[in-house]
Amino acid sequence: MNKIAVLFLIVFPFFLSCSKKEDKLSRTSSGNINSISVVIDDKLWNGVVGDSIRNKFAAPVEGLPKEEPLFDINQYPLNFMEGFMTNSRSIIVIKKGDSNSFSINKNQYASPQNVFHITGNSVAAILDVLEKNAPNIIQIIKKGEIVEHQRLLSDSISNPKSIQNQFKITLKIPSSYSYIIRNNDFVWFKREFVGGSNSLLISELPLNALKNKSNLSSRILKIQDSISALYVKGADSLSKMYIDKSYPIYFLKTKIDVKTTYQTKGTWRLRDSFMFGSYVNYFIEDPDKNRVLFIAGFSYFPSKDKRDYMHELESIIEGVQIQ
Template sequence: MKHSGTLFLLLTTLLFSCKENKNTSYLPESTGAINSMVAVVDNELWRGHVGDSIRKHFAAPIVGMPMDEPLFSIDQIDPRFFTGSIRNTRSILYVTKDSLDLAHIKKDMYASPQRVGVIKGTTNSEILENLNIKAPEIIESFRSVEVAAAQKRFERSLNKGTVLEDEFGISLKIPSIYKVGKHENNFVWIDREIHKGTANILVYAMPGDSFNNQETLVRDIVAMRDSIGEKYIPGPDVAGKVTYMRTEPAYAPFIYPTEIGGLKGVEVRGLWDIKNYPMAGPFLTYILNDKENDRKLVLEGFVFAPATEKRNDVFELEAILKTLRFGQVAN
């Protein structure tokens, strides 16, 4: 009888495991434009302080951009109409007044991949408190699933070139629309045309003992970028003037800790301009501590697109740079 009970337990466990996997596999694919989200919230709450708080957190201006652009484009819907295909949206924020006071994140509730941030409270004050506490974590989870969705889209048609592997021993999943524009010793420039401009990727390396002084970190990063710009990225010809890409001197870049491809380092966001010429745009730089190769590996994306929104172009570059691997491109 003891063996029979054990066998029954194993069969039951296997049955529920299969059922769970089966249900997960049956989830529809999530939908939604990149960097968009649905806020499921009562119309009255949306028009008041709760709606203001949602917009403050989730539509906050992205740092390091030449003009204000929101983290997410938000579509608000009343809970009564949260049915059908709208539930398959990739990033959902569900905010409601309830008998419970809680805030959490759910994964793949209606579709996959999907993140649902849930904020509840018995009063408006509790809802606002939960929003303020949980919003940063929800934003990070939304951004992660958005990056993954963008990277999945790249895989439809990848650039098969080996220039990065040959020069640096690394690979990035880069859409085939990007082409190598310049390749010199310890420097690769890859770009593509976008609406009214270009999206660009730079890869180079610095000595392993670079950027070891925290007190001069910002100044050292600016000096590095400016020297690379002067050497490799000239501006338009202007009589009697030297032009090249540099870090916009009027704005200090934003710096955050990061880890990509198993390497720790910093993320730098800011504005570039052309010395002695009216041209500028946003940049995103990762400086990674590659101890094994005694170097600081630098991955940079920058966008030139005058008088247009650039959020999604910079985001695409971020998603590409975050595919960093050593060796060949992983399929």
């Protein structure tokens, strides 16, 4: 064999390997919002491990009037670790092995992507690794889905200068949303769908509106009701929006644009009406401007699942930047 042939045999596999790596990096991940792929043997899926996965990753979403799963789960056997399935943004691989381990591989097959690997030497070990790491997995997937939804919405973004000037914020609102009410201290945007609508409300309050931290949740609900009752009404002017406390209400202290934020989720209703739906509100403390920024979203879809419509509102709001 001559030197050229030997050199070819050495170099060609190298370039082939590089080509495969570049191909993986160039592949764009895909899939519906709030969907995950779980790669697991059918025997494990149909047993207690599968039950644990469903209980954790298909648990009811907080704040919706009827149960809807946190994520849609697509299950594949281990020999399906190829082709279209590896384009998923979120993949959980669960299998038996010699040791017990957990790892996260970013952009393993496509980008952006998170591939979570869970291995255990027994069913009990797999359940233990899953139990310890599920909360972290869920948070990572949630953040990734918010970013993906923001990317999808960015194709039709309208960034109203009036909102920037009025509230000193940057909020990327899709052009499919239009003004319903606009005055000096309040705006209402609405997007119409077939069979329902999404709404965004923006206002601001004095910083001391949330001064009483000892009874903060009650104070937030009162403020929410007062703003909604003033602006969101039915055909009858006495039919005003309020928080329906017969449904669970969820509170979360978080950060948006590095500022302390209080998020509330639950169910709204129009008084003396059959109209009701889901809402999420954010009270963002902005000490630099001595104010609390109020941004809320609510959906009305009487005959549709509401999870992904509410997710759109959360994705828009959580992209806000305080100027």
